[in-house]
Amino acid sequence: MPTILYKDDHNISPDDVMKVAVYASHAGRRCYDVFAEDGSRSRSDVLSRRVQAVSNSLDYGNEPYFHPETTKKVLDLHTMVSGMCFDRFDERGHMGKSMDLLKMAQDVDDVLDKLVIYHLLPEEFEEAEADWAHEGQFFPKDETSGDDTDTRRGV
Incomplete structure (x- = not known):
């Protein structure tokens, strides 16, 4: 949490x-x-x-x-x-x-x-990153850069 x-x-x-x-x-x-x-x-x-x-x-x-x-x-x-x-x-x-x-x-x-401001413990951060990597595969990719086009991420 x-x-x-x-x-x-x-x-x-x-x-x-x-x-x-x-x-x-x-x-x-x-x-x-x-x-x-x-x-x-x-x-x-x-x-x-x-x-x-x-x-x-x-x-x-x-x-x-x-x-x-x-x-x-x-x-x-x-x-x-x-x-x-x-x-x-x-x-x-x-x-x-x-x-x-x-x-x-x-x-x-x-x-x-x-x-x-949300502070995550290192293991929570790793879990969040893994979740984002999994979810990120479902977002459309920018054809030029290959980056996802989800504007919510903002990172």
Whole structure:
């Protein structure tokens, strides 16, 4: 499990706060994490509480600041929604994540990059590198350089 360090000096804009607010709102209105055999779905109390906690802790001022507690709440919600929460369903029981949700999740990742630093133990780093090497084989390659074209990596 990586160690998460919260940055004291970060450059958060009101637009960053809105990205997190829109994500939380979407998760609270459109995402579900409890599924029954009959095909019905609902939101767990945990998901609802995490959405509410994030919404209540956001600073909408001209020079917003994310306290470490707020950042932790955003991380907790983001982890939950990235896991077994879905906002897209079809009549055959398929569940998925909409492109809107995936875009919002990427926006929140970008905001979190301004707020936290992840430290991995050497063995965790090796495992992450191995996972990335495996996953990287599925990304399209740049024909000129041979590098993958995934912009999320940024390393």
